[in-house]
Amino acid sequence: MSVETFYYDNKIVKNFTYATILWGVVGMLVGLWIAMELAWPELNFGIAHITFSRLRPLHTNAVIFAFVGNGFFLGAYYSLQRLCKTRMFSDLLSKIHFWGWQLIIVSAALTLPLGITTGKEYAELEWPIDIAIAVIWVIFGINMIGTLLKRREKHLYVSIWFYLASFVAVALLHIGNSIEIPVSFLKSYPVYAGVQDALVQWWYGHNAVAFFLTTPYLGLMYYFLPKAANRPVYSYRLSIVHFWSLIFIYIWAGPHHLLYTALPDWAQSLGMVFSLMLIAPSWGGMLNGLLTLRGAWDRVRQDPILKFMVVAVTAYGMSTFEGPMMSIKSINSLSHYTDWTIAHVHIGALGWNGLLTFGILYWLVPRIFNTKLYSVKQANTHFWLGTLGMIFYAIPLYVAGITQGLMWKQFTPEGFLQYPIFLETVVQIVPMYMIRVFGGTLYFTGLFFMLNNLIRTIKSGELIADEEAQAPPLASAASAGTESKHWHDWIESRPIQLTLLATVLIAIGGLVEIIPMYVVKSNVVTIPSVKPYTPLELQGRDIYVAEGCYVCHSQMIRPFRDETVRYGEYSKAGEFVYDHPFQWGSKRTGPDLHRIGRKYPDAWHYNHMLNPGSISPGTLMPPFPWLISEDLDIESTPAKIRAMQKLGVPYPEGYAGIANEDLRKQAEAIAANLKEQDIPEAVWNKKIIALIAYLQRLGTDIKTGF
Amino acid sequence: MSKIKDQVIAGHNYDGIQELDNDLPSWWVKLFYTTIVIAVVYMFYYHFLGLGLTSSERYLKATDPNWTKASRSNTTFSYSSPYSGTAGEITPALLKKLGGFIGEDVPFEVLIREAKRRANADQLAVLNNDFPDASLIIAPRQTEASASLFANIEAFTDDHSLAEGKAVFAQHCAVCHGPNGEGKIGPNFCDEYWIHGGTIEDIVRTITLGVPAKGMISWQSTLPPDQILKVASFIQTLPDTDPPNQKAPQGEKITVD
Numbered sequence: 004m005s006v007e008t009f010y011y012d013n014k015i016v017k018n019f020t021y022a023t024i025l026w027g028v029v030g031m032l033v034g035l036w037i038a039m040e041l042a043w044p045e046l047n048f049g050i051a052h053i054t055f056s057r058l059r060p061l062h063t064n065a066v067i068f069a070f071v072g073n074g075f076f077l078g079a080y081y082s083l084q085r086l087c088k089t090r091m092f093s094d095l096l097s098k099i100h101f102w103g104w105q106l107i108i109v110s111a112a113l114t115l116p117l118g119i120t121t122g123k124e125y126a127e128l129e130w131p132i133d134i135a136i137a138v139i140w141v142i143f144g145i146n147m148i149g150t151l152l153k154r155r156e157k158h159l160y161v162s163i164w165f166y167l168a169s170f171v172a173v174a175l176l177h178i179g180n181s182i183e184i185p186v187s188f189l190k191s192y193p194v195y196a197g198v199q200d201a202l203v204q205w206w207y208g209h210n211a212v213a214f215f216l217t218t219p220y221l222g223l224m225y226y227f228l229p230k231a232a233n234r235p236v237y238s239y240r241l242s243i244v245h246f247w248s249l250i251f252i253y254i255w256a257g258p259h260h261l262l263y264t265a266l267p268d269w270a271q272s273l274g275m276v277f278s279l280m281l282i283a284p285s286w287g288g289m290l291n292g293l294l295t296l297r298g299a300w301d302r303v304r305q306d307p308i309l310k311f312m313v314v315a316v317t318a319y320g321m322s323t324f325e326g327p328m329m330s331i332k333s334i335n336s337l338s339h340y341t342d343w344t345i346a347h348v349h350i351g352a353l354g355w356n357g358l359l360t361f362g363i364l365y366w367l368v369p370r371i372f373n374t375k376l377y378s379v380k381q382a383n384t385h386f387w388l389g390t391l392g393m394i395f396y397a398i399p400l401y402v403a404g405i406t407q408g409l410m411w412k413q414f415t416p417e418g419f420l421q422y423p424i425f426l427e428t429v430v431q432i433v434p435m436y437m438i439r440v441f442g443g444t445l446y447f448t449g450l451f452f453m454l455n456n457l458i459r460t461i462k463s464g465e466l467i468a469d470e471e472a473q474a475p476p477l478a479s480a481a482s483a484g485t486e487s488k489h490w491h492d493w494i495e496s497r498p499i500q501l502t503l504l505a506t507v508l509i510a511i512g513g514l515v516e517i518i519p520m521y522v523v524k525s526n527v528v529t530i531p532s533v534k535p536y537t538p539l540e541l542q543g544r545d546i547y548v549a550e551g552c553y554v555c556h557s558q559m560i561r562p563f564r565d566e567t568v569r570y571g572e573y574s575k576a577g578e579f580v581y582d583h584p585f586q587w588g589s590k591r592t593g594p595d596l597h598r599i600g601r602k603y604p605d606a607w608h609y610n611h612m613l614n615p616g617s618i619s620p621g622t623l624m625p626p627f628p629w630l631i632s633e634d635l636d637i638e639s640t641p642a643k644i645r646a647m648q649k650l651g652v653p654y655p656e657g658y659a660g661i662a663n664e665d666l667r668k669q670a671e672a673i674a675a676n677l678k679e680q681d682i683p684e685a686v687w688n689k690k691i692i693a694l695i696a697y698l699q700r701l702g703t704d705i706k707t708g709f
Numbered sequence: 710m711s712k713i714k715d716q717v718i719a720g721h722n723y724d725g726i727q728e729l730d731n732d733l734p735s736w737w738v739k740l741f742y743t744t745i746v747i748a749v750v751y752m753f754y755y756h757f758l759g760l761g762l763t764s765s766e767r768y769l770k771a772t773d774p775n776w777t778k779a780s781r782s783n784t785t786f787s788y789s790s791p792y793s794g795t796a797g798e799i800t801p802a803l804l805k806k807l808g809g810f811i812g813e814d815v816p817f818e819v820l821i822r823e824a825k826r827r828a829n830a831d832q833l834a835v836l837n838n839d840f841p842d843a844s845l846i847i848a849p850r851q852t853e854a855s856a857s858l859f860a861n862i863e864a865f866t867d868d869h870s871l872a873e874g875k876a877v878f879a880q881h882c883a884v885c886h887g888p889n890g891e892g893k894i895g896p897n898f899c900d901e902y903w904i905h906g907g908t909i910e911d912i913v914r915t916i917t918l919g920v921p922a923k924g925m926i927s928w929q930s931t932l933p934p935d936q937i938l939k940v941a942s943f944i945q946t947l948p949d950t951d952p953p954n955q956k957a958p959q960g961e962k963i964t965v966d
Contacts, residue, residue, distance in 0.1 A: 085724040160723035226726070235727035239718055244733060248741070268763045269756050276748035283741035290734060332764075423931045424881075489718075562768035573768065606922035618924030620884055620894045680922045 007155070007476055010469035011084045013371045015097040017466055019077035020368060022105055023360065024457065026073055028450055029112075030065030033058055035443045040625070041592070042436040044616075047625040052116040054625050056551030060127045061115040066352060067125060067215060069108040074360040075219035076104070076143070079166050081367060082226040083150055086160045088474040092149025096142050103139035107132060119189045122548035122584050123204050125211050126180050130191040133181040140177065144170045151498040155474040159495045161242040165222030167498070168250045168505045172214035175509065180207035186646045187639060190545070194650060197579025198527050199520050201261055201587055202270065206513050209257040212348075214509075216356055217319075218250065221288045224316065227363050228292050231308050237294035243491050245287025250505060252280050254512035259330035262339065263561040264587060265576040267526045270516055271332070277512070278330030285323035292316040307382035311362030314390055318354020322347060337412070340557055340591040342432070343404030346397040353393040353446060361389065361453060368457050374464025377456050385452040392446025396439055403435035412565045420568055425594040430621045530577035533704040535652045536697070538640050538666040539673075543697030545643070546690050547586065550627065557588035558597040558701065571598035571702065578704055581652050593624055598702035605673055606680035608695045630691040635670075637663050637688065669696060822933070859917070864909040865942040874943030877936050881928070882944075890947040892956030895925065898947040904960035912941040 040046045040055045047054045084091060091097050110132050114120070120127040128136070147170060151159065159167075180203055183191035195203050229236050236242065258266060258274025293316055296303060303309040325347055329338050338344060369376045376382065410428040413421035422428050494501050520526050536544060547553075560566050562573040574597050579585055603611075610617060613631055615624040641659040648654050654662075670687040673695055677685035685692070713731055721728040755761035762770060769776045825836050865871060879888065885895035896904055905915045916937050919927030928937060 082724075088724075156723065158721070158723075160726065226724075229726045230724075235717055235729050237729055238731040238733065239721065239728040240730070241733050241737075242728070263764055268765075271764070272752060272755055276751050280741075280744045280748050282744055283737055286737065286740075287733075290737060294731075417933075419931065419933075424926075426884075562765050564768070564771050567768075567772075573765075603921045607924070610922070610924065617894060 005475060006473050008471060008473050009088075009090055010471055012080070012091050012094060012097065012468075013466060013470050014468045015091065015094075015101060016077055016081045016367070016371055017468075018101050019073050019080060020364065020371075022101070023070060023073040023077055023364070024454065026065055026069030026108060027357075027360070028454070030062060030070045031443075031447050031450065033062040033065060035440070035447050037062055038436070038440045038443050041623055042433060042440055044623045044625045049626055049628050051118070051627075051629045054550075054627070056554045056625075057116050057118055059554045060120060060124075060551060061112060063125055064111050064115065064127065065108070067211065068111070071216055071220070071352075071356045071360070072104065074356070074363070075169075075215075075223065076100070077367070078223040078227065078363055079147070079219070081371075082162055082223070083147060083166065085472075086156065086163060086226065087150055087154035088156045088472065089150060089154050092146050092153060096146040096149075100139060100143045100146060103135065103142065107135050107139060110135075114189065118549035118551075120549060120551065121181075121183065121191065121193065122551075122553060122586060123180070123193065123200075123208075124553075124589060125208050126177075126204070129189050130181070130183050130185050131188065133177070133183070137174070137178055137181075140170070140174055144174065148498060148502065155477050157477060157496050158492070159498060159501065160225070161236070161239075161246060162222040162225040163498075164246050164495070164501065164505075165218045165225065167502050168246075168509065169214045169219045169222070171502060171506045172210060172218070172250070172254070172509045175506070175513075176207045176210050176214065179513070180204060184646050184649055186642050190639070192583040192643075192646050192650060195583070195585075196650070197582045197585050198265055198267075198576045199517070200583065200585040201264065201579075202258065202266060202517055202520055204585065205260040206254070206257040206517065209260055210254055212351070213253040213256075214250075216351065217253075217285075220319075220356060220359055221249075223363060224288065224292050224312070224359060227359075227366060228312050228316070229295055231306070231312060231362070231366050232296050232299045232302070234295050234297070234299050237291050237297070239489075241287050241291050245284045245291070247508070249281070249284035249287070251508040251511070252277050252284055254509050255516065256281060256330065257513075258516065259335070260589060261587075262330070262332050262335040263563070264559045265574050265579065267520075267576070270520070273516060275330050275332055278327045282324060282327045285326075286320060289316050289320035289323070292319075307379060307386045308362050308365045310383075310386050311358045311365070311389075314386075315355050315357075315359035315362060318350050318358065318393070322351040322355065325350070336561070336563065337408040338404060339561075340589070341404035341408045342400040342435070342590075343408065344590065346400035346404060349396055349400070350393065353389070353396060357393075357446070358386075358389055361385065364453065364457065369460055369464065371467060371470075372461050372464035373467050374460060377459035377463060381452050381456045385449040385456070388445050388449030388452065392442050392444075392449060395442025395445055397442070399435035399438035399442070403432035403439075406435075407432050411569070412563070414565065420565060423569070425569075426619050426622060429592070429623055433621075433623070527576045527580065529580070530575065530705060533578055533580060535581045535647070535654060536700065537669055538644060538662040539669040539693050539696040540700045541643055541647070541697075542635060542637070542640065542666065543693035543695070544586075546630070546694045547697055548584070550630075552596075553586045553588040555588075555590060555592035555624070557591050557595045559587040560595055560597050566595070570595045572705070574702075575705065578702070581647075583647070583650055583652075593622075596698070596701055600699050600701040600703035604680060605676050605695050605699065606682055608698055609677055609682055609685065609691060612691055612694070630694060631689060633690045635688050635690050635693050637666060640666055859910040859914040862910050862913055862938065864945055865939055870939050871943050871946060873936070874939035874941070877932065877940040878943055881932070882940065885924075887952075887954075887956075889950065889952035890944065891952045891954050896959045897956040898944050899950050899952055899955055900958045901948050901962050902958035902960045903963050907945075907963040909938075909941055909945060912944055913937055916941055 036046075036053075037055050037058050040058075044055075051057065080091065080097065107128075111128050114129060114132070115127060119129050121129060126133075147166060151163065181193075182195075183193045185191045193200055193203075225236065225242070255277035256274055258270045259278045260274075262271050262275065264271075293313070296309070296313065299309070303313055329335055329343070329347060365376060365382050407428045410422045410431065415421050494504065558574070560570045560573045567573055579587075607618065609631070611619075612627045614626050614628075615622045616626075640662050644654055644659040644662045648659070667687065670692045673692050674685045674687040714729075716730040717727050718730050755763075821836070821840050825833055865874070878886075878890070882890075882895075885893055886898060887893045890898035892898065896902075901907075903911070905911060905920060915925065916932075917927065917929045917934075919925045921927065932940070
């Protein structure tokens, strides 16, 4: 039998390894910083760029797309070559992929603190970066599929199924959710509005968790865990069943982020029941991971790599059980908008993604550098810091979330809210935020043990840039007669067909949920009194988006007695038809703002933005003094109006040309009003004026009972 | 039945990784089927058959014990609130429903006051007409200071009421005005200077309407009128005290007897 000699590209793996570590440190440092800002809000020092609402998207993007993203690529580039017995399809594409991805991350790190954002969670990056992401992602896909086509191994191992499904799904989700109309070089409006935007966004947002944080890492687990444990995978059949069921079901579950919102009930229910059906497929991955370790548990006690992997897989199992539970409507009515959700996602991020990445790094770095790990003891220390950090992070937030959720709902026997002032429920949980900082610090400290350990490991060895390997070519491998007659054989030896089938399965859920939202009229009932925003309000809304207000404030009052008493009439789908993008939010660190309009005088908002603590002592809201000093950019008004018209917002024809006249009139009225209310320094052309106009408009379009 | 055979599948060797031919764990399969059955039953019950309540229907039921599914008529998108009918009106029938909303032990007068307190001017006119009992007449909700409304108020002087006022103060006011009324973000009550007037009428008005532009919120939808009066009466006793760490005086000096 003829045997071919070829070389694995370890240099690209090394590059992604360094990027993973670097962005891991950066992303978690930002996370730790904003955790401190929540406990001690004065830490923003009045500087716009390091304010919580601008840094929080940076933290989430850095951890998801930079840390976990590079982690996925490092593992995929390492394992794919070996599972296919070939070098990557193209070294050039590998390079473009690597540098392109890092450039995207750097552009995110520059734009987000500047307030350049689309205001859609985990999809905040503006349109030029969105295009770059799509291009680079497709390059990665071409490189991966090209590699599969020149493989020397007939069958695709389960890891590769997961890589392929992740590639397809993320491409669909990212492109689908990022369809937007550019207004200028760094500003765009999504084509979707209100309820539709919410549904598309959470179809994306939920499945970013599914296909960026989960399926790629399941692929990594299927390669690195059996390798590290040196044990066969527990059940091939379980791999098959849980893979296909997972990718089909996951995509439907997005609406569980929108339970009790203005999203139609049927879509909410689909989100809930599909989330429940996700337990078993998710646990399939956990079981196959843990049961693979049968016979190796004695080694788990000694080997920190296996410890990392075991706790990672266990954290995966916990959060994939908790997720479906939180998707049950009645549980969600308590957990939603609270820190419970934050705790939940950090079990996934710190536990599953973080610890698995660390385990892989400790396993892989000595191998590509042809050496031994510098210190097993330090790796053990890192393991304990990571695990304890996760626990000290999550538990206080569970306490905080449940406490606050219950306080929001508590009525006195006389029928008054027990805690009518939102701030009371915030002050209560600040100590928990402080303990969370402690947990985060532990976890972050662990990183430095890893950094030191890996640097010393790397210094003690030398990179095998091109690792020699040998295998027979594919044709002779096929004729070697090792064919087993499993029905799944057919698809797993055909990468194109497998990719297409995965695409169809992944597309179904989204289509079934999103299309009716457009074609069935009753899903979004038109309310005649809901009118487009005035030019000033529109500008104010863009400031609301840019400052990231949605990070801490929802605009979605759920149909609960406690919420209608606290905030006013519950939110209706028809109220959001001109909201490009929707700003419903997902967390209430501060109160809901949907019916804030006309609740307080203009001067209240002015003073409150300047120094929230002067009005609400103990508040966690940072001051926004730059809104008062910075000029409003009214040059952009015509372009914004025209973009909105293209999206179907019924401004009169030719309105773009005269919009600024209306804007000025309204702004001057507000400034005059502020002057009357003891604020003589108010000037019409400042950002604060537009923001006040928007806030005073919020939720006032429909007449409510009182 | 699931079996653990631990049989390596021939030919499955990927970079040294082998796979076993074990069955799916049977409890796992049962769990999967159970969730599928729950999903199907749920969708049929709530949607295809329409037997269960939608979230807005459940809201109506939570706010109105007499609400039944039979009475539902395209309620999904109506603008009903617990305080008004679909046209925004408050009727005696609706008030009765409010019983369930506020709690069963609540006296009828409290109920009516509660409804009136939350009503707008038009609704209030209807309510005052339907429930003309003098003690229940409430003036229209104010958004601007109007001295006449707060005229002729008598402060409480009995210990019991003042103690109640003190409790309200500790719960709601102390955050801004200090535990002893010495002033923090809000002004000091222990001196004889008042920014918005120091008579009992002035204090009740300031508490009721608030001074929103300066951060003092309106308490009329949080505290019942008698509690506002009690806490105002308590505040009036404060200038006789002299706690430490008092904030510098603000406003005009007014000596109230």
